[in-house]
Amino acid sequence: MGEQKVTNKNLEDIKRVLKHPSLLVSKEMVLSFGIKTAVFLSFLQIEHENFEDENKLTKDGYFYCGKRKIERSTKISFKAQTKIIKTLKSTKIIDVKKRGVPGKYYYKILLGVEKHRKYSNMMEAI
Secondary structure (H helix, E strand, C coil): CCCCCCCHHHHHHHHHHHHCCCCCCCHHHHHHHCHHHHHHHHHHHHHHHHHHHCCCCCCCCCEECCHHHHHHHHCCCHHHHHHHHHHHHHCCCEEEEEECCCCEEEEEECCCHHHHHHHHHHHHHC
8 A cells, every 4th residue: 555645635634633632542551441441541631731731730639520521522421431430540540539519520640641741742843
């Protein structure tokens, strides 16, 4: 199979896709936990970075992210999210606390954020 010729249309398509938020999913995470868990964690990493950039992390390093937002962004159901959260908590990759009334889920990523940020920055430089 030969290389595809780059045309103005190809470049416009690429620019359009790159303007929209994307998830970087670790191959190792997919192999270890499955695609849904890898997508879930990647989404949380991006949310963490956004809260950190805006200095909106709680004093103890947590950030809020609703299950509806996660479902809209990743297409991972509430039921699947609950299972994924249990797995990631048991492996000490994330911590989750329910705070406030009504209860909201606050997440803290214990592993992996810096690696994701470095890769994101590298991709922006291209």
